[in-house]
Amino acid sequence: MSTHDVDDGTGGLDASIQYELDRPQNIGEGMLDSLNDFIAFQIPSPFFSLADTIALGAVFGVAGCGGPVIPFSVGRVDATEAGPATVPEPQQDLASHTESFRRQGFIPTEMIALVACGHTLGGVRQVDFPLIVTDNATVLQTFDTTPSFDTAVVSEYLQNTTQNPLVVGPNVTTRSDLRIFSSDGNATMQSLLSSDTFDQTCGSLFERMLNTVPSNVNLTEPLTEPFDYVITDPAFSYRNGSLSMSTALRVMNNNPSRTVTLLWADRQGSFCPSSGCSTQSTTVQPVFFSIIGQKQGLSAQRYQFNASINAASSISKFWFEVNENDGSQPVVVDNGGAGFVIEQDSVFVDVGRSVQVIGTGLNFLDLVVAVRGDAESSSASITTFTPPQSGNPPPFTPTIDTTTLQLDTINPSEGGFIFFTTNISFDTTFLDVTGTSQSSTVTQKSFDLTAASFPFDFIP
Numbered sequence: 357m358s359t360h361d362v363d364d365g366t367g368g369l370d371a372s373i374q375y376e377l378d379r380p381q382n383i384g385e386g387m388l389d390s391l392n393d394f395i396a397f398q399i400p401s402p403f404f405s406l407a408d409t410i411a412l413g414a415v416f417g418v419a420g421c422g423g424p425v426i427p428f429s430v431g432r433v434d435a436t437e438a439g440p441a442t443v444p445e446p447q448q449d450l451a452s453h454t455e456s457f458r459r460q461g462f463i464p465t466e467m468i469a470l471v472a473c474g475h476t477l478g479g480v481r482q483v484d485f486p487l488i489v490t491d492n493a494t495v496l497q498t499f500d501t502t503p504s505f506d507t508a509v510v511s512e513y514l515q516n517t518t519q520n521p522l523v524v525g526p527n528v529t530t531r532s533d534l535r536i537f538s539s540d541g542n543a544t545m546q547s548l549l550s551s552d553t554f555d556q557t558c559g560s561l562f563e564r565m566l567n568t569v570p571s572n573v574n575l576t577e578p579l580t581e582p583f584d585y586v587i588t589d590p591a592f593s594y595r596n597g598s599l600s601m602s603t604a605l606r607v608m609n610n611n612p613s614r615t616v617t618l619l620w621a622d623r624q625g626s627f628c629p630s631s632g633c634s635t636q637s638t639t640v641q642p643v644f645f646s647i648i649g650q651k652q653g654l655s656a657q658r659y660q661f662n663a664s665i666n667a668a669s670s671i672s673k674f675w676f677e678v679n680e681n682d683g684s685q686p687v688v689v690d691n692g693g694a695g696f697v698i699e700q701d702s703v704f705v706d707v708g709r710s711v712q713v714i715g716t717g718l719n720f721l722d723l724v725v726a727v728r729g730d731a732e733s734s735s736a737s738i739t740t741f742t743p744p745q746s747g748n749p750p751p752f753t754p755t756i757d758t759t760t761l762q763l764d765t766i767n768p769s770e771g772g773f774i775f776f777t778t779n780i781s782f783d784t785t786f787l788d789v790t791g792t793s794q795s796s797t798v799t800q801k802s803f804d805l806t807a808a809s810f811p812f813d814f815i816p
Contacts, residue, residue: 357568359439362461365571367442371407372435374750381443384484388750396746400785400806406744406752407432411566420647421477423505424559427578432569446488446522446530450539453532461568466561468544471536473558475499476509480521488521488530497521499533505558510548513537582654584608585689587696590674591808593708594726594773599665599701600708602809605676605689606643606658613681616659620674621695627669635663667771673697702728703736703791703798707808709767709775712782715815721780721805722813724764726773729793736761736776741786 359367374391376382394409408430415426444456457467479498482489489497499520500508512518513533522533537545548554567575588604605616619632627633643656665671673695679686690696709724725736737760744752761776769775780787789800 357565358443358456358460360460360568360570361440362459367439368569368573369407369411369432369566370435370439370570370573371405371410371432372437372439373410374406374752375435375438376441377750379441379443381441381445384481386481386484391750391752392746395744395752400743401804402741402754402786402802404430405432405434407434407569414562414566416647417477418505418558418562419651421503421505423476424555425648425651426559426562426566427580429567429575429578431573431575433573444532446485446532448532450535453536454539461564462561465540465544468536468539469548469557470561470565471533472510472545472548473554473561475520475522475533476505476507476558477503485521485530487527488525490526507549507551507554510545510554514542514545514549582608582649582656585676585678587676587689588658588807589804590696590698591707591803592701592704592726593706594667594771595708597667597771599667599670601663601665601671601674602661602707603663603674604658604660605637605678606656607678608654608656610642610655610657611680611682614657615679615681617677617679618661618663618674619677620663620665620671622666622669623672623698623701624669625672627666632675633663633665635661638662670701671698700798700800702793702796703789703800705787705789705800705803705808706767706775707810709764710810711813712810713779713813713815718815719782721782721784721810723761723778723780724767725761725776725789725791727776727791727793728772729774729791731763731769731774733795734774734776734791734793736789736791738778738780738790739788740780740784742781742784745783 357369359372361367373382373387377387394406394413397409399409411432412428415428419425442456444453454464454467462470479496480489481496482492482494497519500512500518502508509520513520513523518524520533522531525531548557569575586606590601590603593600607614607616616637617634619634620628621632622628637659639660641658641660643658645654675688675690675695677686677688704726706724706726711722713720713722727734727736737758739756739758742755744754759778761778764775764777767775785806787803787805789803791798
């Protein structure tokens, strides 16, 4: 985020680092290794940027090392080119550092605290900075003696026992931490000796740092608590006059006595009763939380459903009823009364006919798309989103391709549906499906392949 300029509202945490790795200020393998870690972890969707992933990595890193839970907002936009060369460097003088932090939006006392907060973890690699860490036998000279997020970087500095190479290193010119820490007579460092003050100050400043974005980017409110209920987008398959719909509902807080019912209304209003057709969950799965959820003591269960729906009357919307079986009234989860609407049933990925093919040299998804219509006038295409892959050189940009599907010779037409097919990579995570029949075009947007379950076909 060092590219931010408060004077003109440009720069910030925008993942421009991926275009800046050849600069001396970004020396070393650590930057590229970290970016590859973020790419491997990145939520593989078109809706979550690399910049958001970097911010989330900082949140996880601080919490995972024993630090505070930083409120997290999303909505960062990835830059498409390098930003200005504005990363503070250890050989720069105090005036340069003070101006650099001012431009990023921080006053001198905040600069001191940010450096202390940042340098409670990590250190200086000898191979990258041989004039700062002069002992060739030292791979990494840490900023303090503990691996945790704590006040050791402060207390060891104030007690003159520090081994921080940016405080006591042999090269006076690169003692940047010393110049910054002592710039107000150590007043700020003294205030950070308290663990509570350190955590509160660092958490607040880190949140501001992570939320430093260009002025034309609007972030969400912090995601402080998980939603009580989260649904999995429904997936469909057609066979023998029935639509099979699979979905799931994640419910916070474990309760072995809980029952969850899926209900739906038919599209014609003539098949299901007024209360809705219904089915019970088929399986209940535990939900595993990140380090953030673990620190908050969260628990949840995911209820899986597989509903058999009359294809002629189809489905217009669905909802859930959650009964804790503890004497309280059941809770209806229905999207604020509107239900979860199924906008169309004319074009969809058929998850029952699609097959994951695995074998020697074979790893792909044999995708099948159902289109309601006739073979003569129907066609189908997909636009796929494949996120960047870890290990490839930057910049890390997704691959977006459009493919025309072929008529499926294995799955003949049935029940008014024509089936089309193509093979796609397991690396593809989202796709849009477009089907045309008799001059009518319908698109299923943003189908999440990572949430869908497909049968396997193993070929030795």
